[in-house]
Amino acid sequence: MTRIVVVGAGPAGIAAACRAAESGAMVTLLDGEPYPGGGIWRHSIDYSVPRPVRNSKEAKNMREKTKISNGARKAKRWFNRLDKVGVSLRTSETVVDITGRSVQVQREQGGLDSIAFDKLILATGAHELFLPFPGWTLPNVMGVGGTQALLKAGMPVNPASPRGGVKRLRVVVGGSGPLLFAVAASLAKAGAKIVCVAEQTSGMQLAKFALGTLRYQPAKMVQGMGYMLQYFPAPYWPNTWIKEARGDSQVREVILTNGKRQWIEPADLVACAYGLVPSVELAALAGCKLSVARPAWPCFHGLEARDTIGNRLVVDHLQRTFKETADYTDYAEKIKNKKLKSVKSAKSMVNNRIFAAGEITGIGGTDLAITEGEIAGLTAAGKEKSAAKLIARRERQQKFARLLNQSFALKPHLKQLPADDTIVCRCEDVTFGELKNQADQRSAKLYTRCGMGPCQGRVCSSALQYLLDWEPNKVRPPLFPTKIGAFISNTESLKRKAKK
């Protein structure tokens, strides 16, 4: 039986795990969070979609009396499917290394475990792009998805709610992307006061986005309008961004600007992020090809702008990753010129054991992630023909992804956000002034310790890739801080096994 390990239990990972297990593979699904769902289907303490859990009795209890939001119906279907197929779900377990044909995971309590695989599906998703601006290190300045995550986990925003809290928080939501609507709506629903939503992209781009959404995904338009109603009457300002946050022991006010004038708004909480960056660290460690190039397969012809900030994973039509040494540009060119025969001859360029699906292959949203996950899961389990049937659906969804990335492309003004004394590396407190004259990420690391803290550059290196065009440093294991004791106890267990 094929042993398949899926890393990341978001939409792509869950779809991959389900499809692979239904095709007869033995599947292990890993996630570092306490609950599966990833960022978008994250567990909420308020309404609980039935979560797949390790024992069935617990699952039954959790299913009782659940209130389900409209957007969660799709999630519910997939969670139920995951419960049924008998996937080994391991949450609170973070992959820290990959060696040959096994991944090393760190459990919540700190111990290390080794899990062997025949096929590996990477569905590690994305994290937010945080751009440093003066005052962004103040307490209560957080990401947009970050705010959503904390809210779902129980963060109080209104003393009148059962969660308590000190005061009704006034929130400024800023940055870029459709997530701003959703999070402003969630915050308003939880009882916060939305001061304004500041979107950096222009009104013209937004109008194009709205028209395109109507064309490709009309249901999403309805969803978006619903969100706006929820935080009504707070204003939504296009072409506006947060220039500075001010406060003392926490943020108190923000300075907003539209490039021409600036003004002050009060804020007890600031939710600000500029879209998503693929989380490719594990893939890089596994020797998969990364690229900033646009996806070649199959429908991105003529796209001028870089579609995603940060490096993404390149994959073939069946979601197989490429070897690090592969000449991807040549491959992409052949695909573009529809020399489809060369796709077959490209087999020596792909990793037959390592697949990728979802946001790590380029930011594209939930529906695309699910389809990619399904294709990866089926192919990994040996059902290439069934997988190929889904390619047309993926092409349609990629059109929406392209629209999304073009509409929310970042303005060049944002490169001027950090001042010389603005901290860029939050772990080691390194300022922009110390960094801007360095040659690259590596010299910055050697001379200033930028990126050497526990986040391992996940926050600052994406920002610096945007601000100064620096390539991120090479990824080294362990991927996340790991206790030295965990390594020691792991080798001991290996030794014990060897003796037996």
Added chain:
Amino acid sequence: MMKKITVKVNDKSVVVPEGVTVAAAVYMAGETAFRKSVSGQLRSPVCGMGICYECRVQIDNQPHQLACRQLCREGMEIRTL
């Protein structure tokens, strides 16, 4: 109804619904600062998903625990800064 559990945040008892994260409990206790940076600045969570490491607190005498990735357990002792 949701089951409640009691945790301690900086020696103050807080009753929280079962299933909330340590980060949520810290906010429920009225704290906004979670840790002090290497140059002494106050910091609080940014990413909410275990990558930024700004939510680090001490849990049951174990330093550098991620508050946004751990669920509260009865009697847990949480310490910020």
